[in-house]
Amino acid sequence: MKRCEYCAKEISYHEMYCCEECEKSATEYFTKRAKLQKLISVSNILGTCLIGVGIFVFAMQNFAGAMMVAAGGFIVGLLTLLIPCPTDNMISKNKLQKAVKNVRLFGIILLVFACAALIFAFFKM
Numbered sequence: 001m002k003r004c005e006y007c008a009k010e011i012s013y014h015e016m017y018c019c020e021e022c023e024k025s026a027t028e029y030f031t032k033r034a035k036l037q038k039l040i041s042v043s044n045i046l047g048t049c050l051i052g053v054g055i056f057v058f059a060m061q062n063f064a065g066a067m068m069v070a071a072g073g074f075i076v077g078l079l080t081l082l083i084p085c086p087t088d089n090m091i092s093k094n095k096l097q098k099a100v101k102n103v104r105l106f107g108i109i110l111l112v113f114a115c116a117a118l119i120f121a122f123f124k125m
Helices: 020-058 062-082 088-094 096-123
Strands: none
Touching (some): 020 096, 088 096
């Protein structure tokens, strides 16, 4: 059987969504993602660069490097938690609802990582 593109319930082969609520939710999600795509991309690039540079700076200055890693982790983690954007491949494999939950879980893990880097920075002073 075919599955609903939003919630993964079984549906007939002639439908794409199981109900109007799923269709409305999926349409709202894709519209919001299209509007915010540039902001998300720039923020992800900035946060990832901060994490990468912070790792190298950590070798010279522990506090500054750990703070950069923490800042990058908070940027990417909060953005991923608040505006989850799973890839199209994740959506086709897990359907939209589960893919968004997985991406939000990754955002929580990034925030925990950022908190650990922040705690490490202050205890390493």
